[in-house]
Amino acid sequence: MKYDFDQVHERRGTSSLKWDALESRYGDKDLLPLWVADMDFKPPAEVVESVVKRAQHGIYGYPAMPGDYFAAAADWITKHHLWQIKPEWIVHTPGVVIALNVIIQRFSAPGDGVIIQEPVYYPFMSSVTNNERKILNNQLLFDGKKYRVDFDDFEKKAAAPEAKLFLFCSPHNPSSRVWTADELNRMADICLRHNLLIVSDEIHSDLIFPGFRHTPIASISPQIAERTITCYAPSKTFNLPGLESSFVVISSDELRAAMKKQITANALGANIFGPLAHTTAYRHGEDWLAQVMKYIEANYLFTKTFFENELPSVKVIEPEGTYLLWLDFRSYNLSASALRQKLRKEARCALNEGDMFGSGGEGFARLNIACPRSILALGLARIKEAFA
Ligand SMILES: Cc1ncc(COP(=O)(O)O)c(C=O)c1O
Incomplete structure (x- = not known):
């Protein structure tokens, strides 16, 4: 089966931490969520089918x-x-x-x-x-x-x-x-x-x-x-x-x-x-995983090219695994709170700001690229507008 990871699924209103907890976590429900390690993709079809079938049995x-x-x-x-x-x-x-x-x-x-x-x-x-x-x-x-x-x-x-x-x-x-x-x-x-x-x-x-x-x-x-x-x-x-x-x-x-x-x-x-x-x-799930990794790799290349061409002051650390990109904003010389403010108030994006990862995280932010390319492109455009 060929999966379409470009498809955007409405996740607001599904009790999703990533999409529905922006107000409590970031103080603004309208940010674009590119944080917590959770993909905006449906899992393998067989998994959905097995869970739905079990749910429909009705006895829990x-x-x-x-x-x-x-x-x-x-x-x-x-x-x-x-x-x-x-x-x-x-x-x-x-x-x-x-x-x-x-x-x-x-x-x-x-x-x-x-x-x-x-x-x-x-x-x-x-x-x-x-x-x-x-x-x-x-x-x-x-x-x-x-x-x-x-x-x-x-x-x-x-x-x-x-x-x-x-x-x-x-x-x-x-x-x-x-x-x-x-x-x-x-x-x-x-x-x-x-x-x-x-x-x-x-x-x-x-x-x-x-x-x-x-x-x-x-x-x-x-x-x-x-x-x-x-x-x-x-x-x-x-x-x-x-x-x-x-x-x-x-x-x-x-x-x-x-x-x-x-x-x-x-x-x-x-x-x-x-x-x-x-x-x-x-x-x-093997075939689904192979397809999703291809998509994530393409999202990485898209992000890398974007920053190289549009916002070279932000460095993308080359990922060897995961769908989490570690972005180096240190050339802006911002304090942890100033970087947080800029990402939230100006870029209007929710990333995981680097200082939460402890010592050595200041000046960085973690971007989740396991999302449809259109969402990623929107987030990158907003970051560019705030930081260019
Ligand atoms: C390294 C690592 N361990 C554990 C977790 C979370 O695992 P769980 O949801 O099973 O507690 C994450 C989620 O981002 C993670 O990155």
Whole structure:
């Protein structure tokens, strides 16, 4: 089936965070929403059909996991990421951010240190601080084009007596880095030597641009896998975040039992639609994903050409994966609040302003390009008008 991603769907009035929460989040309901990681596209037709069919059944009792839930995800990961996982290593979680919080609660204690790499997806910071743990920021290095890991600093942070966990964003949001096997090896080696647990959030791992390859950090060796909890979800890949279904992969029996215990302690369950959509998407969504990635890549090239020709003071950091572009506005020398004002009041666009990603995010903004080209073009024209 050929999908038409140019089609604009009316999302206002659907209780959409992206479209209906602009007033509460940005103070203006009429901004053009190019923020939160949620696509303006319908998921694979088979997913919609399976959810509609289930909804029409009309009885919404307590759910059981679809029989194929675990094998569908294991087969997908084995095929797409060349990591041979067993279905029994999979544990359902109702969202990756929830999983990160549960992991922090179970595998560290208040006051312990958690390594993160700023600028980074903002719940990485809040999940550490909300649980009274301490952020150990292994700040990413930026040479104006590409982000890299500061391995010397990583070693120092890992050696700190309070360091317990490494919360890893792979691929990295918002820098869009897809880490190389060599980088992964070096980070894992440091973690193993200092006995840190690796928590690898690989939610964006299916959204990779041509020329790059995602490697699950746990796939490098069984020793690394034994010290790693990997978080996945079909929600970014197939645009299903409102169905709140994700999972973790844990090869260590001991860590998996502890994780299950904490999930039960937090009384977390599943709903009837999320696991069903998960199973359908992993079994039938491959062709849709190939088509949507082509469209997103074309949107990236469109955006890159736009800025190069129309507004060269804004630099687009070349994405290796994800549908989130990291834009460098630093040549304007604006404070974080002045950049925010200009984007909101003059460009009339809602982007994720860079300072929310922590240290190193000031002067940047994150643009979501998983939308019809007409919406993207409108947003870019508005940004040009405000900044030219
Ligand atoms: C790196 C990363 N992890 C997790 C999430 C959110 O996952 P969930 O909706 O399953 O909590 C996002 C969403 O943007 C993300 O970028």
